[in-house]
Amino acid sequence: MMIALALVGAAIVLGVVSVMLLRRSGVRGRIVASDSVVSRPSRALRSPRHGIVGKPDYLVEERGRIAPVELKPSRESNSPWLRDVVQLAAYCLLLEETEPRFAGYGYLRYANRTFRIDFTDRVRGELLRTIANMRADLTAADVPPNHHDPRRCARCMLVRVCGRAVVSGS
Numbered sequence: 001m002m003i004a005l006a007l008v009g010a011a012i013v014l015g016v017v018s019v020m021l022l023r024r025s026g027v028r029g030r031i032v033a034s035d036s037v038v039s040r041p042s043r044a045l046r047s048p049r050h051g052i053v054g055k056p057d058y059l060v061e062e063r064g065r066i067a068p069v070e071l072k073p074s075r076e077s078n079s080p081w082l083r084d085v086v087q088l089a090a091y092c093l094l095l096e097e098t099e100p101r102f103a104g105y106g107y108l109r110y111a112n113r114t115f116r117i118d119f120t121d122r123v124r125g126e127l128l129r130t131i132a133n134m135r136a137d138l139t140a141a142d143v144p145p146n147h148h149d150p151r152r153c154a155r156c157m158l159v160r161v162c163g164r165a166v167v168s169g170s
């Protein structure tokens, strides 16, 4: 009983903290879905047409329109990283196909600032190219690594078997 109460308490605190972070980001919309206790639970969004599934950190409602929010609380940058834009674009595509009130944009929240990313034709094209490249990689005989970052390898579940890990000290 005590453990259950402690877990509920922790969930409420985490929910409140995450909402405070979101509010400090400048995103003013009402939170309509998230993995915290402050809203209805998020559900995975699916696109059979594009063969992708995803779940944004938050969905917010602004002036009756629904936008996804992706939090990267440990990232600091004055411009959005391309891979984060592509991730957010995937949520935009999923919302476009499943939510009639999709706003046409989403938010990327970094530790130091927030970016509104419009789901433009250019962003959509980048996403569709990425999906096509990933699909091609799935059936390719060999896919060389595209980085030399030991930290990524150190966190990768394939580090013991991929044979190309660039881990410091290895």
Ligand code: SF4
Pocket (backbone or CB within 6 Å): 145, 152, 153, 154, 156, 157, 158, 159, 160, 162, 163, 164, 165, 166
């Ligand atoms: S361990 Fe291998 S698969 Fe994993 S990130 Fe490093 S190079 Fe890529």
